Amino acid sequence: MGDLCFFYHSGNKARRIVGVVTVVKECYDDGDDGGVAVDVAAVGEMRRPVDLAEMKMDDRMKASGFALFRQPRLSVVPVSKEVWERVCELGGGYEGDGSCGVEDEV
Template sequence: MKAMKLNDLCFFYHSGAKSRRIVGVVEVVREWYEDDESGGGCVDVKAVGEMRNGIDLQEMKRESGLKDFVLCRQPRLSVVPVGEDLWVKICEMGGGYEGDCGGENEV
C-alpha cells in the first residue's frame, strides 16, 4: 500500500471464500498514512465504477495471459501490483467498467 500514489486506479477485489472476484475500480484519493486507531496504515480510495461483468478468480486462473499474475497464486492478498498489460486484459475480461481503462494500477 505504501507504493500506491494519488490518482492510481485499483481493482476492487472481493476476497471472501465464496466470492473471490474483481467487481470494480477505485481511485487513490489519499496516499498511505498511519492509522492511529488500528496501529497500522491505510490508503483512502473512492469508487470509480463497477465492472460490467465481475471476474471470478477461477476465470482468471483459466486465462493463459494471467497465469503469472500473483493474485492467481495467492488469492488472499489485499494489495498486489498490476502491470499495464494485465490491467488491459482484466478490463477486457470484465467488459470494462464505468470509466476508462488505463493508468498506473494496483489491486
C-alpha cells in the same frame, strides 16, 4: 494519489474483481497497532465481475505471473499494464472507463 486500482472481493464465497477505484489519500497510519491504510473513491463497477477462477483459467493471464494467483487474499498486489488490460477485457471494462470495453463504438 490518483492511481487506479481494482476493487477485489476476497471473501470465501466470491473472489472476484468487481470494480475500479482511485487513490484519494496516500498511505497513512490507521491507528490499529502499526497498520496502514489508503483512502479510495469509486470510479466504476466492472460491467461483468471477473472471478479469480476465470482469471486463473485464462491462458494470457496464466503467463502473466499475477501475484494474486499465489496469494488470493492479499489486499494489495501490483498489476501490470497487460494484466490490467486483460482483466478489463474479460470484464467488459468498467462503468465510466472511456476506453476499456468499448464494444459499442463504431
